[in-house]
Amino acid sequence: MTSPMILHEYTASGNCYKIRLTAALLGLPVERREYDILKGETRTPEFLHEVNANGRIPVLQIGERFLPESSAACFYLAEGTRLVPEDRFDKADMLRWMFFEQYNHEPNVATLRFWLAYVGEERLSEAQKAQVGAKRAAGDAALKLMDEHLADQDWFAGGRFSLADIALYAYTHVAEEGGFDLAAYPAVGRWLARVAAAPGYIGIDA
Amino acid sequence: MTSPMILHEYTASGNCYKIRLTAALLGLPVERREYDILKGETRTPEFLHEVNANGRIPVLQIGERFLPESSAACFYLAEGTRLVPEDRFDKADMLRWMFFEQYNHEPNVATLRFWLAYVGEERLSEAQKAQVGAKRAAGDAALKLMDEHLADQDWFAGGRFSLADIALYAYTHVAEEGGFDLAAYPAVGRWLARVAAAPGYIGIDA
Numbered sequence: 087m088t089s090p091m092i093l094h095e096y097t098a099s100g101n102c103y104k105i106r107l108t109a110a111l112l113g114l115p116v117e118r119r120e121y122d123i124l125k126g127e128t129r130t131p132e133f134l135h136e137v138n139a140n141g142r143i144p145v146l147q148i149g150e151r152f153l154p155e156s157s158a159a160c161f162y163l164a165e166g167t168r169l170v171p172e173d174r175f176d177k178a179d180m181l182r183w184m185f186f187e188q189y190n191h192e193p194n195v196a197t198l199r200f201w202l203a204y205v206g207e208e209r210l211s212e213a214q215k216a217q218v219g220a221k222r223a224a225g226d227a228a229l230k231l232m233d234e235h236l237a238d239q240d241w242f243a244g245g246r247f248s249l250a251d252i253a254l255y256a257y258t259h260v261a262e263e264g265g266f267d268l269a270a271y272p273a274v275g276r277w278l279a280r281v282a283a284a285p286g287y288i289g290i291d292a
Numbered sequence: 293m294t295s296p297m298i299l300h301e302y303t304a305s306g307n308c309y310k311i312r313l314t315a316a317l318l319g320l321p322v323e324r325r326e327y328d329i330l331k332g333e334t335r336t337p338e339f340l341h342e343v344n345a346n347g348r349i350p351v352l353q354i355g356e357r358f359l360p361e362s363s364a365a366c367f368y369l370a371e372g373t374r375l376v377p378e379d380r381f382d383k384a385d386m387l388r389w390m391f392f393e394q395y396n397h398e399p400n401v402a403t404l405r406f407w408l409a410y411v412g413e414e415r416l417s418e419a420q421k422a423q424v425g426a427k428r429a430a431g432d433a434a435l436k437l438m439d440e441h442l443a444d445q446d447w448f449a450g451g452r453f454s455l456a457d458i459a460l461y462a463y464t465h466v467a468e469e470g471g472f473d474l475a476a477y478p479a480v481g482r483w484l485a486r487v488a489a490a491p492g493y494i495g496i497d498a
Contacts, residue, residue, distance in 0.1 A: 148381060151381060153384055153385060154388055155392060157387065158384045158387040161383075161384050165383070174368065175359070175368065178368035178371075179364070181361070181387075182359055184391075185363050186346070188391055189394050193395075216419060217419075
């Protein structure tokens, strides 16, 4: 890890924060390059050609190679460290929660935060407005599942703090910006405090 | 890998097929237990309590432990084999395409197949009908991105056949059941044929 890494990102994005938090916890230096997604800066021909044909951030640049997808970038940074369990089942179980986050949690919890706190409810399309109710229900279902899991366990996988916790923390700790009531999930609240107490922790605005 | 593994599944699900295909390519025996998702058999109290609190298949059972999320189960089966690159970047890049599949591809390509070929268009809710156009566009965007990637590369990650190809193959090769026109993606078509020619390959109905 001697060549400088560059994180192509939008600071307020929880997906980008996952990578910054992983790097901070591991003491890895990462340069940052900011794009305003509200102004379409990740959809320019240059970005699509050079950084990510999928037009999305985050992308972790390692030398001349580009790695999109937040969870893949975290895995790249953390495999072989304390943040990834070595046990075969535990490592797969960590990935299980990271896939759950991208499939069941992020499209609901993160999307409602983006729509309500960044785009603005009055600027949503009719199609988006029609989805708010379903995303609210699905987001609450994801938070409830997390709360039940955490009722008798401190962490998501392998009995210890791992990338699964980082992935789920990123958008959960700002879920209230999307109108979710975290007080309804007390075990989640205690887990959020445990994550924030980790040595080397940085906030999303750091 | 001496204890018997059990795949809790619904045969027609591409997510379940990913695990069966991975196991077949590696020669690993997996027992199968079928649930009819159209009859709600993965939402019963027994299933939620014993197999997966998230009410979804597939779940790979290893002894007394349960591993949901298709991509995590494939990773459990295949890490350390030829289906997972050893190189650090390539392994993360494989995961990158697996996360892309679950975030950008499956919710569109697989969901339209399920809605149109299994539920039936006439049985869709108004909210579902309102999403068909957006899912069609997003699914085509995912297929286009794949086609561009495959224009000058045979495989998705690490220059070889890996779990990334299995994950993306599962719903792509049946995308026409969801109304997608694969003829529009010729590089995808050639790649589908390469996957189907892999030694040990089995079809989704096998």
